[in-house]
Amino acid sequence: MNQKQLKKMMAQAQQMQAGVMKAQEELADARAEGKAADGLVRAVVTGQGDLVELFISPEVVDPDDVEMLEDMILVAVKNAVKASRKLSEDRMQVLGIPGMGGLM
Numbered sequence: 001m002n003q004k005q006l007k008k009m010m011a012q013a014q015q016m017q018a019g020v021m022k023a024q025e026e027l028a029d030a031r032a033e034g035k036a037a038d039g040l041v042r043a044v045v046t047g048q049g050d051l052v053e054l055f056i057s058p059e060v061v062d063p064d065d066v067e068m069l070e071d072m073i074l075v076a077v078k079n080a081v082k083a084s085r086k087l088s089e090d091r092m093q094v095l096g097i098p099g100m101g102g103l104m
Contacts, residue, residue, distance in 0.1 A: 019095045024048070032087050034079025036072040043076040045084045047091070051077060 001009075027047030034043045040060045044053035054076075060069055 016095065020092075023091045023095060027088055027091060030087055032080055032083035034076045034081070034083055036075035036079065041069075041072040041076045043073070043080040045077075045080040047084055047087045049081050049084045049088075051080070 030047030031044050031052070032047065034045075035041065037060055040057040042053075042055040043051060045051050054073070056069070056073070060072060062068065
């Protein structure tokens with residue numbers, strides 16, 4: 001590999017690194033939502049998968065059936081995290097880096 005090819009490769013690597021850093025910043029601000037029980041329980045996570053909001057409608061709070069509420073919360077959070085991963089994967093594919101969404 002000659003000096004010119006090496007410089008070109010280094011420039012491409014720097015561009016890719018800058019793109020990844022920008023995508024990480026954008027994903028930190030992005031939001032993905034997951035729902036359960038027709039939206040009576042909702043979870044919102046960042047594009048990086050951090051839980052930032054949880055909504056529980058009062059009508060699903062039954063002191064005699066806490067387990068059902070726990071299940072609905074888990075479903076909502078799992079759906080939000082799944083949506084967040086999809087958002088991250090889509091962002092990485094735009095950068096030409098398939099399969100790296102889970103690293104974000």
